[in-house]
Each structure stands twice: as C-alpha cells, then as structure tokens.
Amino acid sequence: MKPLTRRQMAWCAARDIVEGWYINLGIGMPTMVSDYIPDGREIIFHSENGILGMGGAPKPGEEDPDLINAGRGLTTLVPGGSFFHHNEAFVMIRGGHVDLSIMGAYEVSAKGDLANWTTDSDTLAPGVGGAMDLAAGAKRVWALMEHNAKDGSPRIRETCSLPLTASGCVTRIYTNMAVLDITPDGVAVREIVEGLDLAGLQKVTEPKLVLASDWKMIVAPEM
Amino acid sequence: MKPLTRRQMAWCAARDIVEGWYINLGIGMPTMVSDYIPDGREIIFHSENGILGMGGAPKPGEEDPDLINAGRGLTTLVPGGSFFHHNEAFVMIRGGHVDLSIMGAYEVSAKGDLANWTTDSDTLAPGVGGAMDLAAGAKRVWALMEHNAKDGSPRIRETCSLPLTASGCVTRIYTNMAVLDITPDGVAVREIVEGLDLAGLQKVTEPKLVLASDWKMIVAPEM
Amino acid sequence: MIDKRVESFAAALAGVKDGDVILCSGFGKAGEPRALIDALAEIDVRDLTVVSNNGGSGVNGVAGLLKSGRVRKLICSYPRSGDPVVFDQLYREQKLELEIVPQGTMSERMRAAGAGIGGFFTRTGAGTRLAEGKETRMIDGQLHIFEKPLPGDFALIMAQCADRWGNLIYRKAARNFNPVMATAGKVTVAQIAELVDLGTLDPEAIATPGIYVDRLVVSP
Amino acid sequence: MIDKRVESFAAALAGVKDGDVILCSGFGKAGEPRALIDALAEIDVRDLTVVSNNGGSGVNGVAGLLKSGRVRKLICSYPRSGDPVVFDQLYREQKLELEIVPQGTMSERMRAAGAGIGGFFTRTGAGTRLAEGKETRMIDGQLHIFEKPLPGDFALIMAQCADRWGNLIYRKAARNFNPVMATAGKVTVAQIAELVDLGTLDPEAIATPGIYVDRLVVSP
Numbered sequence: 001m002k003p004l005t006r007r008q009m010a011w012c013a014a015r016d017i018v019e020g021w022y023i024n025l026g027i028g029m030p031t032m033v034s035d036y037i038p039d040g041r042e043i044i045f046h047s048e049n050g051i052l053g054m055g056g057a058p059k060p061g062e063e064d065p066d067l068i069n070a071g072r073g074l075t076t077l078v079p080g081g082s083f084f085h086h087n088e089a090f091v092m093i094r095g096g097h098v099d100l101s102i103m104g105a106y107e108v109s110a111k112g113d114l115a116n117w118t119t120d121s122d123t124l125a126p127g128v129g130g131a132m133d134l135a136a137g138a139k140r141v142w143a144l145m146e147h148n149a150k151d152g153s154p155r156i157r158e159t160c161s162l163p164l165t166a167s168g169c170v171t172r173i174y175t176n177m178a179v180l181d182i183t184p185d186g187v188a189v190r191e192i193v194e195g196l197d198l199a200g201l202q203k204v205t206e207p208k209l210v211l212a213s214d215w216k217m218i219v220a221p222e223m
Numbered sequence: 224m225k226p227l228t229r230r231q232m233a234w235c236a237a238r239d240i241v242e243g244w245y246i247n248l249g250i251g252m253p254t255m256v257s258d259y260i261p262d263g264r265e266i267i268f269h270s271e272n273g274i275l276g277m278g279g280a281p282k283p284g285e286e287d288p289d290l291i292n293a294g295r296g297l298t299t300l301v302p303g304g305s306f307f308h309h310n311e312a313f314v315m316i317r318g319g320h321v322d323l324s325i326m327g328a329y330e331v332s333a334k335g336d337l338a339n340w341t342t343d344s345d346t347l348a349p350g351v352g353g354a355m356d357l358a359a360g361a362k363r364v365w366a367l368m369e370h371n372a373k374d375g376s377p378r379i380r381e382t383c384s385l386p387l388t389a390s391g392c393v394t395r396i397y398t399n400m401a402v403l404d405i406t407p408d409g410v411a412v413r414e415i416v417e418g419l420d421l422a423g424l425q426k427v428t429e430p431k432l433v434l435a436s437d438w439k440m441i442v443a444p445e446m
Numbered sequence: 447m448i449d450k451r452v453e454s455f456a457a458a459l460a461g462v463k464d465g466d467v468i469l470c471s472g473f474g475k476a477g478e479p480r481a482l483i484d485a486l487a488e489i490d491v492r493d494l495t496v497v498s499n500n501g502g503s504g505v506n507g508v509a510g511l512l513k514s515g516r517v518r519k520l521i522c523s524y525p526r527s528g529d530p531v532v533f534d535q536l537y538r539e540q541k542l543e544l545e546i547v548p549q550g551t552m553s554e555r556m557r558a559a560g561a562g563i564g565g566f567f568t569r570t571g572a573g574t575r576l577a578e579g580k581e582t583r584m585i586d587g588q589l590h591i592f593e594k595p596l597p598g599d600f601a602l603i604m605a606q607c608a609d610r611w612g613n614l615i616y617r618k619a620a621r622n623f624n625p626v627m628a629t630a631g632k633v634t635v636a637q638i639a640e641l642v643d644l645g646t647l648d649p650e651a652i653a654t655p656g657i658y659v660d661r662l663v664v665s666p
Numbered sequence: 667m668i669d670k671r672v673e674s675f676a677a678a679l680a681g682v683k684d685g686d687v688i689l690c691s692g693f694g695k696a697g698e699p700r701a702l703i704d705a706l707a708e709i710d711v712r713d714l715t716v717v718s719n720n721g722g723s724g725v726n727g728v729a730g731l732l733k734s735g736r737v738r739k740l741i742c743s744y745p746r747s748g749d750p751v752v753f754d755q756l757y758r759e760q761k762l763e764l765e766i767v768p769q770g771t772m773s774e775r776m777r778a779a780g781a782g783i784g785g786f787f788t789r790t791g792a793g794t795r796l797a798e799g800k801e802t803r804m805i806d807g808q809l810h811i812f813e814k815p816l817p818g819d820f821a822l823i824m825a826q827c828a829d830r831w832g833n834l835i836y837r838k839a840a841r842n843f844n845p846v847m848a849t850a851g852k853v854t855v856a857q858i859a860e861l862v863d864l865g866t867l868d869p870e871a872i873a874t875p876g877i878y879v880d881r882l883v884v885s886p
C-alpha cells in the first residue's frame with residue numbers, strides 16, 4: 001500500500017469540488033487544493049480577511065502588501081473578485097453562504113465532530129482564528145488530514161479526545177489512505193488507496209467503517 | 224400672546240443645532256428645520272434609506288428618482304455625502320451615531336416618553352417606519368409639535384395616553400409656545416413666546432413646569 | 447462557466463411555492479424589482495408572506511401582488527405609503543394579516559438571517575405595543591427585547607449593474623434594502639438594468655458580492 | 667467648518683486613560699494603524715485592554731504596545747502570528763491576560779457594539795471550550811451561545827484616503843477590521859495615508875461614512 005502524498009490528497013479534494021462553489025481553504029495543506037482545480041471549472045475562493053475571487057500567488061514584481069490571504073501570504077484577485085470588510089466576510093461564513101470549507105484536522109469523530117484548533121500539548125497559547133466560524137457556519141466542511149497521528153494512533157475517532165472546534169460539522173474526510181463520508185449510518189468509505197482493503201483501513205480507524213456501495217480505488221497522478 | 228408659526232418653530236430648533244452634528248429629520252414639520260440652519264454652520268443630514276449628506280430639493284431638470292429622502296421626496300447629495308444600504312443607515316441610528324433626531328409628536332410625557340406613531344383613532348392601519356429606531360437609538364431626540372391638541376388639551380402630559388414610541392427618549396420639546404427641556408427635576412422652560420408667562424403656559428401643560436434659571440423670551444423672525 | 451443569468455421571469459421565479467416568505471426590496475419606487483414582483487403576481491401560488499417596507503402604492507408592484515390574492519400576510523414597517531388603495535381595502539376587509547415591525551428591526555432581522563445569528567436583543571420597540579409577547583431583558587440598565595431572524599424563501603431585489611457572477615452595483619438611494627435582502631433569501635433573484643462583462647465592476651465598489659445572488663434577470 | 671484632522675498623534679490619542687479598551691485594526695500588516703499604535707505605546711497609561719486579531723509580530727505595532735507594559739489584557743482570535751516573540755514571553759511569564767474569541771464572533775461582537783445590539787446568539791463556538799460559562803439556547807434545533815457587544819473606548823484604524831468629514835476609502839484587503847472597528851469605538855481615530863478634498867471620493871464607494879470617525883491623522 002502506498003499512501004497518498006499531501007499533493008495527491010489535495011488533488012482528490014479538488015477533483016470533487018463542484019463548479020460555482022464558493023470555497024474557503026484553511027491554512028496549510030488545504031491551500032494546495034487550489035492548485036488542482038480541473039481546467040475550465042470555475043470556482044470562487046473566499047478569504048476571511050475580505051476577499052472573494054482570490055487568485056494564485058502574484059508574479060514577481062506584482063506583489064502587493066495590501067493583497068494578502070488569511071495566512072498573510074501574498075495573493076491576487078481574479079476578474080469578478082471583490083473586496084469587503086471582515087464582518088461581511090464572516091456574514092458569508094456564518095450565514096451559510098460559503099459552500100465549502102476545507103480545513104486541516106487533528107481529529108474527526110464518527111459523528112463529524114471536528115477538533116483542529118488546539119492540541120493542549122505545550123505551553124504556547126492556542127489560537128482559533130476563523131476555524132470555529134467556518135466549522136459552524138459553512139454549508140459543508142471537509143477535513144483534509146493524515147489518516148493517523150505520528151504515533152500511529154487513529155485520527156478518525158469514536159469521539160474526539162481533543163477540544164472540539166464544532167460538533168457534527170464534517171461531512172467528508174480526505175486522508176492519505178481514503179476518502180470517507182460521515183453518514184447517519186456511520187463512516188462510509190468512498191475511496192481507498194490501491195493495495196489497501198477495508199480490513200486494513202479499519203485497523204487504523206477507530207469507528208466501525210462501512211463500504212459505500214459505489215466505492216472505488218483512488219487513481220491519483222504521481223506528484 | 225402670538226404663538227409661533229410652524230416655520231418659526233423649525234427656525235428655533237435649527238438655531239440650536241451644533242455644527243458637525245449628524246441629524247435625522249422626521250417627515251413633516253421637522254423637515255423644515257433644514258431650511259433654517261444658520262449660514263456657514265456645517266450640519267450633515269442623514270436619511271434612513273441610505274444617505275448621509277442630504278441636500279435640498281433638486282433644481283428643475285435635475286430630479287433623480289433614485290435620489291429620494293425618507294418621505295419619498297426628491298432630494299440631492301452635497302459634496303462629502305455618501306450612499307449605503309438600509310441596514311447601515313440603521314446601524315447609524317440604533318448604534319447611537321446620529322447626534323440628533325427631530326420628530327413630530329402627539330404627546331410627550333414629563334419623563335420624556337414619546338408617543339408619535341399611532342393615535343388609535345381610526346380604522347386605518349398604523350405604521351411605525353423608523354420612529355421607534357430613532358427614538359430608542361439616536362443620541363438625542365427633540366420633539367417638534369403644537370403645544371396643544373386641536374381640542375385644546377395638553378400634549379405635554381404627566382404620562383402619555385397614546386401608545387408609546389419609546390420611553391424617556393425626548394430631551395427637548397419645541398412647541399408654538401415654548402422651548403422646554405426634560406430634566407431630572409421636571410419640565411424646564413428654556414424659552415417662552417412674548418406675551419405668555421409661566422402661569423399661562425402651565426395652564427395648557429399637564430406636568431408641573433419649572434423656569435430655567437437662564438430662561439429667555441423667544442425672538443423669532445416673522446415667517 | 448458560472449452564469450447566473452436566466453432568460454425569463456418564469457425561470458427567475460422557478461420554485462416559488464405556497465406559503466413561501468418573499469422579501470421584496472425597494473423604498474418607494476427606488477430599488478424596487480417591479481418587473482419581478484409583477485411576474486410573481488402572475489404565478490399560481492397562495493398564502494405567501496411578503497416582507498416589504500410598505501404595502502404598495504397604486505395597483506402595481508407590491509400593491510399588485512397583494513391585489514392578486516396570493517398574499518396571506520404582510521410584514522412591513524409602514525403599510526400606508528403613497529396611494530395605498532389596495533392595502534387599505536384588504537386591511538379593511540380583514541383579508542390580509544399585518545405585522546408591523548420597526549424599520550431598523552426589520553432590516554436587522556433580515557441581516558441576522560443572512561449572517562447566521564439566532565436572534566438578538568434591541569432597545570428598539572422595548573416597552574411599546576410592538577413588544578407585546580416578546581422576551582425582554584435588562585442589559586446595562588436598559589430594557590431590550592429579543593428579535594428573531596427573518597429569512598426569506600426568496601429575495602427579490604433590484605440592481606443597476608451585474609456581472610455573470612452576480613456581483614451587484616446599485617444606484618444612489620436605490621440601494622436601500624437590496625443588500626440586506628440579498629443575504630437573507632434562500633434564493634436571491636436580482637432584476638438588473640444592465641449586465642456587464644466579468645471584471646469590469648470595481649472590486650472596491652461592489653456593494654453585493656455575487657455569493658449572495660442566485661439568479662439574474664435583465665429588465666432594462 | 668467640520669474638519670476632523672488633528673495635527674499630531676498626541677492630539678489623535680488625547681483622552682486615552684487607564685483601563686481603556688483599545689480596538690486595534692489590521693490583519694497582518696495590511697490595514698494596521700502602525701503609527702497610531704506606536705504612538706499609543708509612548709503614552710503613560712496602564713491596564714489597557716487591546717482588541718486585535720493577533721498578538722503582534724516582531725517588536726513594533728501591537729507587539730510594541732504589549733512590550734510597553736501598558737496592556738493588561740489581550741482579546742484576539744489568534745495570538746501567535748508571524749514572529750510573536752513579545753506575546754510569547756508575556757504569556758509565558760503570565761503578565762498578560764488572554765481572551766481567545768473566534769474571529770467572526772470577535773467581529774460580530776464589535777458590530778453589535780456599533781449597531782446598538784445588546785447581544786446575540788450564535789452557533790460559533792457552541793459546545794466548545796470557548797463557550798464555557800456562556801448562556802446557551804437551542805434555536806431551531808441547533809445549540810447557540812450568547813455573545814455580548816465588544817465596544818472600544820478608542821478604535822484605532824487605518825485608511826488609504828479620507829476627506830475632512832472623515833469619509834474613508836480603504837485599499838484592497840487592508841479594509842479588513844477597519845470598518846467594523848470604526849463603528850465600535852466611542853472615539854474612532856483613523857490614521858490615513860492621504861487627505862483629499864471634500865466631494866472627491868465617490869459617494870457610492872465610501873466604505874466608512876464619516877459619521878463613525880472622530881479624528882484623522884495623516885501618516886503618509
């Protein structure tokens with residue numbers, strides 16, 4: 001079994017985004033999703049600091065310190081984009097206007113509870129940013145994360161052991177081993193990497209998995 | 224005793240407006256106040272349909288159906304004016320940013336309660352418009368009204384007999400007989416028309432009046 | 447390609463059903479999506495609730511919609527404005543339920559719906575007849591009342607310019623209720639005077655970003 | 667003649683006193699009123715509460731203000747951003763009280779303060795550690811928590827252009843918290859890059875009408 005690379009995970013999520021969706025990408029791995037939107041599929045990226053229609057990184061010489069994304073990285077605006085204030089950006093999030101939030105996660109529970117803001121692991125102060133607003137407000141939340149923690153313990157848990165970001169918000173999880181849906185009937189495996197079977201995946205996943213009737217093998221390009 | 228005309232009442236209120244105030248004028252007699260702002264005193268007029276810096280009526284040929292005031296009358300914008308949406312207009316009102324609201328009134332109580340939205344007198348449906356927002360939200364509320372009802376009964380009452388617009392909001396009343404302040408010590412007469420004395424004014428006013436130490440006679444130009 | 451334009455008023459209003467709450471923008475005639483409202487009056491639905499600042503004037507627009515008999519309830523701040531012949535008759539004959547809401551509270555309730563707010567406390571209306579039956583709370587020594595969000599199944603709005611993403615620019619005081627209603631409609635339909643190419647609207651001056659807008663119909 | 671310009675940072679900050687709540691705008695360096703914040707760090711006041719999205723980076727701006735020892739409490743959504751050397755040290759030494767607020771709730775609480783809202787219910791944070799001790803309510807089957815307004819004694823903001831009435835225009839994503847903080851400050855002070863003649867700003871594109879702005883100080 002060869003787990004997916006981080007870029008392949010982002011590619012998987014990008015592939016499933018529907019044209020016309022307004023999307024907010026979390027800092028870190030989720031940001032990579034924007035690199036893999038299939039050509040010709042129009043998607044509008046939202047940034048909580050007041051941008052709709054965020055584009056890619058600026059060309060050298062075109063950097064503008066007033067045009068940054070939620071991670072303080074330099075960005076651009078595409079034709080059709082708009083600027084507005086922070087409160088309006090969060091009306092879009094909290095009011096359910098953002099179609100999809102893709103966030104990293106420490107843990108996701110079988111019921112879709114999300115824990116992604118603090119590990120309580122050190123003496124540094126935690127920060128929540130817009131994570132709780134996105135988790136509670138976006139129309140749908142996808143988690144993008146390694147299937148297991150560094151010590152091998154499962155990150156898809158019966159219940160989260162870490163402090164919650166929001167309850168029951170995650171509907172889909174993209175990991176380096178599988179794509180899973182949170183359903184009323186349990187955690188359903190939609191896709192699985194080549195060379196891994198349900199039993200193998202179950203071993204590294206706490207809640208009972210079910211196989212979606214239309215499950216398939218992940219076929220991702222090398223990257 | 225010669226009571227003030229409606230224009231003279233508006234003149235009295237206009238005279239007392241401080242430069243730099245943001246002001247909302249109610250429909251009807253209060254609108255006339257804008258005609259009498261002393262020359263050179265810069266005042267900014269607010270309209271609850273989304274205008275700051277409202278000017279006077281447009282010149283013939285310059286009417287614009289998209290530039291109307293809260294009474295649906297054609298208006299203009301002065302340099303420095305701005306357009307915004309209805310909710311923002313009411314953030315200004317409800318958030319205490321509008322310095323002064325001048326409204327007509329049916330009754331004002333000794334405590335500054337205002338009744339100006341319905342008389343319950345006929346079978347027509349009442350309408351409140353922005354009156355309750357202005358009464359509860361503006362930094363100060365001045366009432367502009369005839370001192371007595373048509374049947375001669377007082378409109379400045381111990382307690383209002385008509386349904387309230389808001390409690391304790393009015394701080395000053397301009398009538399055709401006097402200018403009065405609502406104070407913790409009672410209703411104080413600041414100004415009084417020529418030929419009327421405190422006893423005379425008291426006869427047509429329900430709450431006990433007190434004379435302000437710096438009271439004076441109203442000297443208004445003929446109009 | 448994202449293209450929110452629809453070709454007809456029927457398509458613009460597809461999905462309106464009995465009992466829906468319809469937010470109708472406009473303050474007087476400024477910013478009123480007249481053609482959309484007139485088209486709604488032609489659709490065979492009933493028991494609508496209309497949210498509009500007024501009860502209409504004359505016999506078209508909101509007045510025409512009321513006259514069509516499709517409206518069970520009107521939520522507004524000031525029902526009688528201009529020439530309220532239709533409203534007055536329906537009200538007198540008790541054929542129309544009426545909820546009077548202070549103008550700012552009406553706007554704020556729609557904003558709450560659009561912003562995911564479950565309800566809020568306001569001083570406006572506290573201690574008045576319009577607060578009867580409402581939860582009250584003393585906050586910082588001042589009486590407040592609790593107000594609930596006011597979402598619409600449809601929001602019918604009017605803008606001057608749009609691009610195919612639904613970014614909107616208004617004209618002067620015709621902006622009024624349009625931006626807030628745009629956020630509060632489950633389906634937001636904008637009647638627009640002009641469609642312009644994507645990228646031609648000033649990104650700093652777009653008053654309603656397209657995220658709030660579902661359908662555009664051109665009505666010059 | 668209305669003229670909100672003041673000639674110095676000292677005049678811009680006149681009246682700041684011990685215990686004041688200071689709203690400091692900016693997201694990263696964009697839209698941060700750096701010169702105003704630096705000037706505040708020079709004023710002899712103490713026990714300030716600072717509301718800012720972050721705890722500052724490096725040693726200037728909000729970081730410099732924290733380092734000055736004038737701040738008792740920081741309210742923010744994400745304290746550690748960029749290079750949080752000052753914040754980290756103060757936090758480790760327990761010399762700074764910290765209140766973490768979700769970014770949207772922080773913004774909405776300031777809007778509530780500016781809009782005269784006594785408090786509101788939101789789903790954000792419900793059922794989490796950040797909701798501990800907060801009033802809860804089930805609304806339409808979803809758990810909400812009650813949040814209070816967050817007003818500032820002073821709001822320090824930054825804009826690109828202003829006229830003497832205090833009408834403001836921002837630049838791109840430097841708009842961020844500026845408009846909402848402008849509404850929430852008892853005294854709102856704008857550091858501006860450029861002052862333009864009254865009447866030259868597009869009335870349709872003014873992002874913060876001057877009614878919210880008390881003082882302007884030019885810092886090119």
